[in-house]
Amino acid sequence: MVKKQKDAGTQQRILEAARKVFLEKGMAGARMQDIADEAGINKALLHYYFTSKDMLFEQIFANTSQTFVPHINEIIESDMPLFEKIEHICDDYISMLIKNPYMPLFLINEINKQDGDFLKRMWGKQKANLSFFVAQIQKEVKKGTIKPIHPAQLYMNIMSMCVFPFLGKPMMQFxxxxxxxxxxxxxxxxxxFVARFVIDSIRK
Amino acid sequence: MVKKQKDAGTQQRILEAARKVFLEKGMAGARMQDIADEAGINKALLHYYFTSKDMLFEQIFANTSQTFVPHINEIIESDMPLFEKIEHICDDYISMLIKNPYMPLFLINEINKQDGDFLKRMWGKQKANLSFFVAQIQKEVKKGTIKPIHPAQLYMNIMSMCVFPFLGKPMMQFxxxxxxxxxxxxxxxxxxFVARFVIDSIRK
DNA sequence: ATTTTTGTTAACCAAATGGTTAAACCGCAT
DNA sequence: ATGCGGTTTAACCATTTGGTTAACAAAAAT
Structure with missing residues (x-):
């Protein structure tokens, strides 16, 4: 707990503290007191800046998930060649996850708990545009550079191999x-490794 | 909430109810009252059969995780040929997960929250014996049937592609x-699909 | 038949937790 | 210095929640 400094915005410190606590413990496990302690302030001050736990959580969740999703879209919708695109996706995903190892568990957890409307409100239009990726794959299949493959399955494979190790880390470490x-x-x-693994598998 | 029947063991009903509630909401999110309701009994009766929430949780966790782990070991340690083994692992994992879709999130979640000693107490000796798998892979590499590959990475890939879709289901469905x-x-x-994907990738 | 044990419940308790209140503090314009 | 706005705090409140108690019902044992 750092001594407060008048020049550092309290609100910012709260958001950082909340992010840390929520990511580590999830919505249900997080305590407002924990966040207050982490930010080095009183619990009442928390409610002065953020009216309720739900409010605060929603801000953190929105911020976190929006950092996560659109980044990948850029790559997917770019006009790179397929293999290069796969390499970029893997590199990008894993690099980001090394920096934010708690993110996947947090997001998956909360997405599972919240209802469907929540996601709609959160991500609205900016969901990943897979149609682009699908079209590209079908083109490559027709060209004969890769084997025929179900695009959704392929995308799932890439996602899985990038993200899962960070979820299963403790188990794997054990x-x-x-x-x-x-x-x-x-x-x-x-x-x-993952990019090569994927390309080796689909290349004809 | 089912009407109670004198011939059905209350304890069994509690365990089933607890399993359901814990798997859906996790330790932190689960309420003893929820479990009591689900079992169609009084909350006090819960504590009559299971002294505390922690006790009850530990039983459910132990039971659930032990169903999960040793099953795979059998396959891994069998003397099937490598490709056949991969096919069996995928089929087995995914079949089981289709039947227990909540299991991965539950396990991963709680493994992340609990400390390391907890796992040691829980799984003790019976952790998956990867050395067998590793040796088999190295043999195949030497024989020249598959490309040289880091066994841990390969195992992670298989696990990832089998398990992750069940974790990311809501996101993917959205x-x-x-x-x-x-x-x-x-x-x-x-x-x-996953088995073929893996084999296609590593086969020389 | 009656005592004893086991199963079950309603009512209750203490701690934890999200949230509120009223007073104090602090920089600053008057 | 004084008053004023925004900021911060200690103390408090209401609800939730894990857990207990004492009484009661239903078998089992005597």
């Missing part, structure tokens, strides 16, 4: 006894 | 608008 440092090293290697 | 039925259909297809 089984294989890799340290945190070694884990990051493994993930660094995955940036190229 | 993006692609597939119904629950269609989702199960996609997963059915994945049983063979």
């Amino acid at each position: 089984m294989t006894k890799v340290t945190d440092k070694e884990f990051v090293q493994l993930m660094e290697e995955r940036k190229t | 993006m692609t608008k597939v119904t629950d039925k269609e989702f199960v259909q996609l997963m059915e297809e994945r049983k063979t």
Whole structure:
């Protein structure tokens, strides 16, 4: 808990604290007191800046999820060649996840708990435009550069291999006894490994 | 909430109710009252059979996770040929997950929250014996049937592609608008799809 | 038949938790 | 210095929640 400084915006400190606590413990597990402590302030002050826990949570969730989604869209909708695009997606996803290892569990968790309308309100129009990716794959199949493949399955595979290790980290660490440092090293290697794995599989 | 029947063991009904509620809401989100309601009994009776929420949770967790882990070990440690083994792992994993779609999120969630000792107490010796799998892969590499590959990365890939879709289901459903039925259909297809995807990638 | 044990409940309790209030603090324009 | 606005706090409140108690019902044992 850092001593307060009049020049650092309290609101900002609260948001950072809330982000940390929510990401670590989730909505249900997070305590307003935890957030207040983390921000080095009184609990009442929390409600002075953010009326309720739900409000605060929604801000954090919106901010976090919006950082996550649109980034990938750019790559998917760009006009890179397919293999290059796959390489970029893997590199981008995994790089971001190394920096934000708690993000996937947090997002998946809350998306599962909240109802469908919540997501609609949150992401509205800007959902990933897969049609672009689908079209590109079908073109490559017709050209004969890759095997015929169900695009949704392929996309699921890429997502899975990039994201899952960060979700299963504790389990995997328990089984294989890799340290945190070694884990990051493994993930660094995955940036190229997953892309190559995918390309090797679909290339004709 | 089902009407109680004197011939059905109350304890069993509680365990089933607890399993359902814990899997859906997690430890932090679950309420003892919810479990009591689901079991169609009084909250006090819950504490008559299971002293505390932690006790009850630990039983459910132990039971659930132990159903999950040893099953795969059998396949991994069997002396099937590698490709056949991969096919079996995918089929087995995905079949089980279609039947227990909430399991992965529940397990991953709680494994992340609990400390390391908890896992040790829970799984103790019976962690998956990857050394067997590793040796088999190295043998195949030497034989020249598959490309050189980091065994841990390969195992992670298989696990990822089998498990992740069940974690990301709501997100994926939001993006692609597939119904629950269609989702199960996609997963059915994945049983063979993932295995082929992996084998195509590593085969020389 | 009656005592004892087991199963079940309504009512209650203490702690935790999200949220509120009223007073105090602080920089600053008057 | 004084008053005023926004900021911060300690103390408090209402509800939720895990857990307990004491009484009651239903078998089982005597």
